[in-house]
Amino acid sequence: MRAFVSLWQDSGKFKLGFIITAILVAVALLKQPLLALHLGDINPLREASFPIFLDPSREHPLGTDRFGRDVLGLVFVGLPTSLQVAFMAGGLSTVIGAVVGFVAGYKGGKVDTTLRTITDAFLVIPTLPLIIILAAYSRNLTSFQLALVLAAFSWPFAARTIRSQVLSLRERPYIELAKMTNMSDSQIIVQEVFPNMAPYVAIGFATASVGAAFSLVGLTVLGLAPSNQMDLGTLISLAWGWGVISLGKEWIFAAPVTLLILLFLGLALVQQGMEEFFNPRLRGQS
Amino acid sequence: MASPAPTSITEVPVVDEPGTVNAPRSRKLSPVATYYLRRLGLYLITLWGSLSASFFFFRLMPGDPIGGIIAQLESKGQYSSIARSEELVLFYRREFGLDGSMLEQYIRYFERVVLHFDFGPSVLSYPTPATDLIVRALPWTLGLIGVSTILSWVIGVLLGTLVGWTRKSKISEWVTNVCLVLSHIPSFFVALFLIIWVSYKWGLLPANGAYDNRLSPGWDFEFILSVIRFGTLPVLASVLVGFAGWLIGTRALVVSILGEDFLTYANAKGLTPKRILLSYVLRNAWLPQIASLGIILGSVVNGNVLVERLFRYPGVGNLLVDSVGIKDVNTAQAVVTMFIVLVLTANLIIDLLLPLFDPRVKAAN
Numbered sequence: 001m002r003a004f005v006s007l008w009q010d011s012g013k014f015k016l017g018f019i020i021t022a023i024l025v026a027v028a029l030l031k032q033p034l035l036a037l038h039l040g041d042i043n044p045l046r047e048a049s050f051p052i053f054l055d056p057s058r059e060h061p062l063g064t065d066r067f068g069r070d071v072l073g074l075v076f077v078g079l080p081t082s083l084q085v086a087f088m089a090g091g092l093s094t095v096i097g098a099v100v101g102f103v104a105g106y107k108g109g110k111v112d113t114t115l116r117t118i119t120d121a122f123l124v125i126p127t128l129p130l131i132i133i134l135a136a137y138s139r140n141l142t143s144f145q146l147a148l149v150l151a152a153f154s155w156p157f158a159a160r161t162i163r164s165q166v167l168s169l170r171e172r173p174y175i176e177l178a179k180m181t182n183m184s185d186s187q188i189i190v191q192e193v194f195p196n197m198a199p200y201v202a203i204g205f206a207t208a209s210v211g212a213a214f215s216l217v218g219l220t221v222l223g224l225a226p227s228n229q230m231d232l233g234t235l236i237s238l239a240w241g242w243g244v245i246s247l248g249k250e251w252i253f254a255a256p257v258t259l260l261i262l263l264f265l266g267l268a269l270v271q272q273g274m275e276e277f278f279n280p281r282l283r284g285q286s
Numbered sequence: 287m288a289s290p291a292p293t294s295i296t297e298v299p300v301v302d303e304p305g306t307v308n309a310p311r312s313r314k315l316s317p318v319a320t321y322y323l324r325r326l327g328l329y330l331i332t333l334w335g336s337l338s339a340s341f342f343f344f345r346l347m348p349g350d351p352i353g354g355i356i357a358q359l360e361s362k363g364q365y366s367s368i369a370r371s372e373e374l375v376l377f378y379r380r381e382f383g384l385d386g387s388m389l390e391q392y393i394r395y396f397e398r399v400v401l402h403f404d405f406g407p408s409v410l411s412y413p414t415p416a417t418d419l420i421v422r423a424l425p426w427t428l429g430l431i432g433v434s435t436i437l438s439w440v441i442g443v444l445l446g447t448l449v450g451w452t453r454k455s456k457i458s459e460w461v462t463n464v465c466l467v468l469s470h471i472p473s474f475f476v477a478l479f480l481i482i483w484v485s486y487k488w489g490l491l492p493a494n495g496a497y498d499n500r501l502s503p504g505w506d507f508e509f510i511l512s513v514i515r516f517g518t519l520p521v522l523a524s525v526l527v528g529f530a531g532w533l534i535g536t537r538a539l540v541v542s543i544l545g546e547d548f549l550t551y552a553n554a555k556g557l558t559p560k561r562i563l564l565s566y567v568l569r570n571a572w573l574p575q576i577a578s579l580g581i582i583l584g585s586v587v588n589g590n591v592l593v594e595r596l597f598r599y600p601g602v603g604n605l606l607v608d609s610v611g612i613k614d615v616n617t618a619q620a621v622v623t624m625f626i627v628l629v630l631t632a633n634l635i636i637d638l639l640l641p642l643f644d645p646r647v648k649a650a651n
Contacts, residue, residue: 123581124633221592245482
């Protein structure tokens, strides 16, 4: 908590990124009241609620879509889904990445070399094609399974951050002491290393979430989201498919694109802010 | 699209673990030769690992590929009468290399892929081999990725050095902040914006395909001009995001060396600021950024898949999405394998060229 306060005071980037992300999360959490306020008891996903392709007006600030649904209503439904999948994938990646990073950094030697080679390969290889194929071949994914697919390819971001930190912690005297007193590896990791790792796990989480969100949006913009899922990328994909550009209705893109850019920016600023704060080598560089 | 941070992951091993590099053998081999051997070995291991992973990835995919393939071929009006006879299934199993045990398939896969670069027939345009489809699409993708990566790198590194050098001025602060935002926007959003405004609203440049359909491909002036016109927006979409990432990364590198003694010394020696900037600062900025070039290539390929899709560019990324759409396993696998080989080989080439540019790699050890 103390770390958070000084991070907040110290890093303008973190502050800005945190505010952006917090607002997005708040809007997502307030989905039900916002929908009720905006549409009353009309189901935002029900077709033919309104005339199709209405231009933005006071009643429909973002207009309506091809099926006569209110676009703002769709955005209220889509934002929480996008955030949920991205953060869930980020969380899962962090768990995988933390395990890999801890084991690699703590064990060292051959284990480290092997795990590092695998991590590096995952980071270098273009993974979006694999994610696209996996998603296309299993269309009935739940959002948790989708998050799992994304996490399977974005954990290396977290693993790299965490490994390098464990490497430096490993040499500290109090770890040596713990080893002398015959504590088991798992005990040392849980009791001695982990408490000092919290900020780096947080950085790993932010980095992995950005990576996962990028893949998620790429996937959904291609129209490969699980069927019946309404999220911001899917909205973009649908609008693209309707040919809204030649119809002159391109404002349908505006809200989902803006919100997703804010999400990427917010997460990236949080991550960079934390990295600069906790890694003194990077401080003052920007 | 992650900004090319100065932290290289394929860091030159010699620098990474001083003294531990094959200690007994390196007495006979020169450090550079050791470095080359190690890097080549790593390349082969990674290549084998990723190709194996991709093989099992496709074999363990949910759903029966043969069922999908037959359904696709049927829907195209071929073989509709003898639907799904045992014989037909067996024929396609053999044709698509799916008969025999997993181990047999695995060995045959490597035999076919490594020796002949043969992935079997495509479904997308059966019976054209999947490899042929890729060979047709590859030049477009290589052109797009090549031109946009080089442009982004050159502009980003030069401007980043300049912005880092003049970091106190209002303009460079402003440029840095704009680029910080730009570098986190996915290139396909920029592509969307360009299509709507530049192409559709203002009608300045085409955004549909790779060349004017009325022309026949050839090396004549008119066709080349058309390729450039049609390629401008896709390249621009990648460059606008890419250069911003390089700028941010380079600026951080430059700022970190500004306080170093050798710059103070160069200044004290009376060298002109221009000389210091070009031969001291820029040199320390572009060398590490060469190493980063390989690392971000994967994300460039990722972004390019979507850019190609939006511009209906006839490249490999578009081919991938098409093939995935109709469950064409062979073509999808060929595309994935090709991307992996491409990116790993590019990384190898960059790392092997590094000692030529960077004397530190040679001197280390």
